[in-house]
Amino acid sequence: MNVMTARKDIFRMLDVDGDGVISRAEYLARPERAAVRLGRDTGDPLVAVARSSHERVFSAMDADGDGQVTFEEYAAWAGAQTFDEVCREALGSLFDLADTDADGMLDRAEFARLREVLGNRADNAAEAFDALDTDGDGRVDRDEYLSAIRAFVSDGASPMYEALVTAR
Numbered sequence: 001m002n003v004m005t006a007r008k009d010i011f012r013m014l015d016v017d018g019d020g021v022i023s024r025a026e027y028l029a030r031p032e033r034a035a036v037r038l039g040r041d042t043g044d045p046l047v048a049v050a051r052s053s054h055e056r057v058f059s060a061m062d063a064d065g066d067g068q069v070t071f072e073e074y075a076a077w078a079g080a081q082t083f084d085e086v087c088r089e090a091l092g093s094l095f096d097l098a099d100t101d102a103d104g105m106l107d108r109a110e111f112a113r114l115r116e117v118l119g120n121r122a123d124n125a126a127e128a129f130d131a132l133d134t135d136g137d138g139r140v141d142r143d144e145y146l147s148a149i150r151a152f153v154s155d156g157a158s159p160m161y162e163a164l165v166t167a168r
Contacts, residue, residue, distance in 0.1 A: 003156035022069040050093035080154035105139040
């Protein structure tokens with residue numbers, strides 16, 4: 001997959017209502033939606049971290065400040081540097097919400113729930129998990145997870161994506 005196709009896939013996932021733009025409201029609802037679906041109280045300090053990091057991401061994505069991010073804005077913004085500067089923290093905060101025992105790792109069930117909450121297909125969670133669980137210990141650590149997403153956003157490929165293509 002090329003990087004532009006990868007960015008289109010991510011954009012479609014973030015454009016929850018499918019209207020062709022990521023609105024401020026739909027993007028900032030993401031941490032709340034994740035918290036509720038992952039069984040976290042919205043007053044949990046981890047949810048507060050997720051909210052503030054998502055605010056920073058949206059502000060960075062919305063180049064013209066109109067409260068909506070078009071695909072063109074997103075595509076011009078997304079990449080390795082922006083991932084490292086703002087996205088890593090936001091996606092890491094969602095990982096932390098899914099990490100119910102706070103051990104810095106996700107087991108299969110936690111990983112599958114996180115993928116579903118983020119709008120990924122549930123039927124391929126096992127393949128994606130196996131691609132990241134390179135040592136076969138039944139857990140995926142935070143850095144492995146975030147590195148795979150960074151690779152997908154910046155290069156259009158990741159271990160998760162490669163496993164999903166191979167499984168088809």
